[in-house]
Each structure stands twice: as structure tokens, then as C-alpha cells.
Amino acid sequence: MAAIVPTRRIRSAPPAPRVRRLVLTDADYQLFEAIDRHGPLPSNYLYTFTKHLRRDRTHLQNRLTEFYNGDASGPFLTRPPQQFASYRARYQHVVYDLSRRAKMVLAERGTLTSYSQARCDPFVHRLMSACVGASLELTAPAIGLRYIPFQEILDHPRCGAARLAANPFALPVNGHGKDAVVPDLVFGLEYPGAGFRFFAVEIDRNTESIERRNLSQSSFARKVEGYVAALREQRYRAWWGLPNLHVLTITTNATHARKLIEHLQTRVPQTMHNHFAVTTDTTFGTDWSVPSAPLTHLLSESWTTPSGSRNLSAV
Numbered sequence: 001m002a003a004i005v006p007t008r009r010i011r012s013a014p015p016a017p018r019v020r021r022l023v024l025t026d027a028d029y030q031l032f033e034a035i036d037r038h039g040p041l042p043s044n045y046l047y048t049f050t051k052h053l054r055r056d057r058t059h060l061q062n063r064l065t066e067f068y069n070g071d072a073s074g075p076f077l078t079r080p081p082q083q084f085a086s087y088r089a090r091y092q093h094v095v096y097d098l099s100r101r102a103k104m105v106l107a108e109r110g111t112l113t114s115y116s117q118a119r120c121d122p123f124v125h126r127l128m129s130a131c132v133g134a135s136l137e138l139t140a141p142a143i144g145l146r147y148i149p150f151q152e153i154l155d156h157p158r159c160g161a162a163r164l165a166a167n168p169f170a171l172p173v174n175g176h177g178k179d180a181v182v183p184d185l186v187f188g189l190e191y192p193g194a195g196f197r198f199f200a201v202e203i204d205r206n207t208e209s210i211e212r213r214n215l216s217q218s219s220f221a222r223k224v225e226g227y228v229a230a231l232r233e234q235r236y237r238a239w240w241g242l243p244n245l246h247v248l249t250i251t252t253n254a255t256h257a258r259k260l261i262e263h264l265q266t267r268v269p270q271t272m273h274n275h276f277a278v279t280t281d282t283t284f285g286t287d288w289s290v291p292s293a294p295l296t297h298l299l300s301e302s303w304t305t306p307s308g309s310r311n312l313s314a315v
Contacts, residue, residue, distance in 0.1 A: 015069045022071045027053035028063065029109065032102050036113050037149055038137075039130030040080055040123075042290045043094035048138055062069075064096060067166075068138070069293045076102040076263050082123035083290065092290040093240070115168050121184075128182045128284040129203045130251060135295035136187060139286060143299060143313050148188030158241030171200070171239055173226040181226035183247075186240070194315045198242045200227070204251040205284055206282055210263050220260060224267055231272055248303065248312075252285040257304065264306040277303035 034049040035041055054060050067076040077096045082087060098106075099279045106112035140147040140156045154163050162168040170180035183200035190196050202223060210220045227247045230236060236245040251257050257280045264276050279298065283291050302309040 003211070005310055015075045016069050017072065017075075019066060019069075019071050021073075022066060022076070024105065025053075028067075028076075029106075029111070031063075031096060033111055034134065035077075035098050035130075036103070036106055036111075037151070039126050040095050040097040041130055041134055042095045042196075044093045044292070045131065045134050045138070045294060046096065048294060049134075050101060059219050061174050062200055064094070067102075068096070070099075074101050075099050080127075083127075086289055087287060088289045093292070095290060105111065110154045114154060114163075115150065118170075123203060124284060124288050125184075125203055125207075127290075128205065128250075128281075129201070131283075131295060131296065132201060132203065132281075133185050133293075135298055138294045139296045140189060142296075144192065145299070145313065146190040146192070148190060148198075150186045153186065153188060153198070153242070155238055156241055160238045160241050162239045162241075168240075171226075172235055174231045180205065181223055181230060188242075191315045196243065197246060197312075197313075197315070198236070198240075198244055199246050199248050202249045202254070203245065204249050204260070206252055206256045210259060211236065214274040221267065224264065227276075228268060228272065231275055246275050246277065248299075249276075251278065251280055252282055254280050261304055263304060268306055270307070273305055273307040274310065277305045277312075279303045 030053065031046050031050050043061065043064055046064070047054070047057055050060065051057075054063075057217055064077065068079055069075060080095055080097055083095045086092065095123060103112060137147040137149070150168075153159060154168055164251050167182065169186060170182045172180050181200075184203040185201035186199070187201070188196055188198040202220075204220065208219060231245060231247075236242045249260060251260060257278050260278050264278070266272075268276055279301070281295055281297075283289060283295070299311075299313050301312045
């Protein structure tokens with residue numbers, strides 16, 4: 001009896017090209033640029049970024065499959081294998097990242113971000129950071145705001161030494177036991193007719209202590225100390241050329257969020273309380289999963305500050 005050969009490909013299967021040559025369109029370039037801007041993103045996010053240029057969702061799915069399998073010159077996209085360790089891996093949106101070939105295409109086009117570099121943080125941490133940034137960018141226009149990506153900050157004439165730094169994210173801090181604080185994300189929001197606000201984001205999956213006995217190890221307390229020093233000395237002005245800076249922390253459960261707030265209440269001067277805020281998203285907890293939709297609550301719901309609450313959508 002002849003064996004039955006499945007026609008549907010396994011998500012985790014290695015690339016197997018079926019076309020001789022892939023020709024890129026404007027929608028394809030925008031898809032690559034979204035991943036380059038934020039990091040590895042699930043297919044539903046990529047559809048939202050490019051749906052105005054696609055026939056439908058099926059068209060995007062077919063295109064993503066083609067980019068993963070590639071042509072005679074290789075693939076444009078990868079599927080990070082760590083995503084298949086999720087308990088829900090078979091039933092959630094597939095996450096895609098750029099291959100070296102896609103980065104070369106963007107570099108030739110002149111749209112590769114200048115801060116692109118190898119990341120050493122865990123996959124889920126990076127995925128959460130990417131989904132947060134992409135969610136903010138996708139949600140802002142719907143409520144009348146303009147999202148300002150980090151590349152725009154670096155390209156602005158007021159940007160200082162960060163533009164030429166090996167790691168432009170690393171905000172220098174002197175005299176506080178650490179040379180720099182390195183946020184996971186830096187972005188801005190323009191409030192039409194009311195000005196601008198800029199934010200440094202910390203992704204906290206509750207995998208490290210709030211405080212540590214060994215001061216050389218990373219901790220939430222150490223980061224807060226660095227941010228307080230940077231705000232007091234306004235180092236964000238000389239480094240990034242920003243008029244203001246607010247520090248946002250996104251964690252994965254309400255209990256840990258309360259502990260972070262309690263720490264901020266004791267370590268952050270009261271005059272800076274409105275510059276620190278915390279919120280929760282359980283999607284990326286211990287039993288993590290790929291978001292089923294952009295995290296719109298980041299702009300639609302209030303964040304908790306050491307002195308109360310605030311909404312990022314309002315100045």
C-alpha cells in the first residue's frame with residue numbers, strides 16, 4: 001500500500017523553495033521594514049501593517065510562506081524555532097524574522113534601520129518587545145496620535161552622540177555604579193497641537209529580582225537608579241536630543257506590577273513620580289503565547305504611576 005504524503009507543510013519544517021524567483025513589491029518592502037523596525041512579529045501583525053496593499057489575508061499568508069521557503073537565492077524570512085516551544089504553538093499565528101538576505105535588500109534600498117544589530121536577549125523577551133512597539137505604532141493613528149519610531153529620533157538634527165554610538169539605546173549614566181541604562185524600546189508620541197512626549201520602555205517578564213545583593217547583576221532597582229540619575233541630569237537631551245523622557249515598564253502579572261510600584265514609591269523622588277508608569281499584559285507570562293491581536297490597551301487604558309494613574313493617549 002502506497003504511503004500517504006501530506007500536502008500541507010509543517011510549520012517547523014526547514015525551507016523548501018518551490019519558485020525560481022521572487023519579485024518584491026511595495027507591500028513586501030513594508031513588511032520587511034516593519035520587522036526591521038520592531039523585531040520578530042506574528043503574521044497577524046504583519047497583515048495589519050500591509051493590509052492596505054494586500055488583496056486579503058490569504059494573499060499575505062501565501063506570500064509569507066513563499067518568503068520563508070525562498071527561491072534559488074535563499075529565503076527572505078525565518079521562523080524562529082523558539083516559538084514552537086509554546087504550549088499553543090500549533091494554534092497561534094506564526095512569528096517571522098528577517099533573514100540576512102532581507103536585511104541586504106533593505107540596505108540596498110536605503111531603508112534598513114541604522115541601529116540594527118545582533119540581539120542576545122531571550123526570544124520571548126524580544127518577541128514581547130516587538131509586539132509592544134508594533135502595537136503602539138498600529139494603535140496611535142486610530143486615536144489621533146503619531147507614533148515616532150526610534151530611527152526618526154536618531155535622524156533628527158537635535159540628536160546627540162547616540163547617532164554615532166555602537167549602541168544608541170544605551171543612555172549614559174555617570175557615578176551610579178553603571179555606565180548606562182539600556183531600554184528595550186525608545187519611541188515618541190506626537191499629540192497634534194499639544195506637543196511631544198518620549199518614552200523608554202522596560203520589558204519585565206518577572207525573570208529577574210527587583211533587588212539583588214550582588215550590585216553587578218541586572219535588577220529592576222539598578223535600572224530605576226540609573227533612570228532617576230538620567231532624569232535628574234537630563235542626559236536624554238544630550239544623548240538623544242529629546243525634550244523629555246518617561247519610563248514605562250510592562251510586566252506579566254498584577255502581583256509583580258504592585259511590587260514594582262511599591263519599589264518606585266520608595267526609590268523615585270516624588271517630583272519624578274509622573275515620569276514612571278507600570279502596566280500589565282499577561283500574554284507573555286510563564287505560559288506565554290503569541291498575541292491574537294495588537295495590544296491596543298497600551299494606549300486605551302490607564303497605566304499606574306507611583307502617585308496614581310495616567311493615560312498615554314493624553315498629554
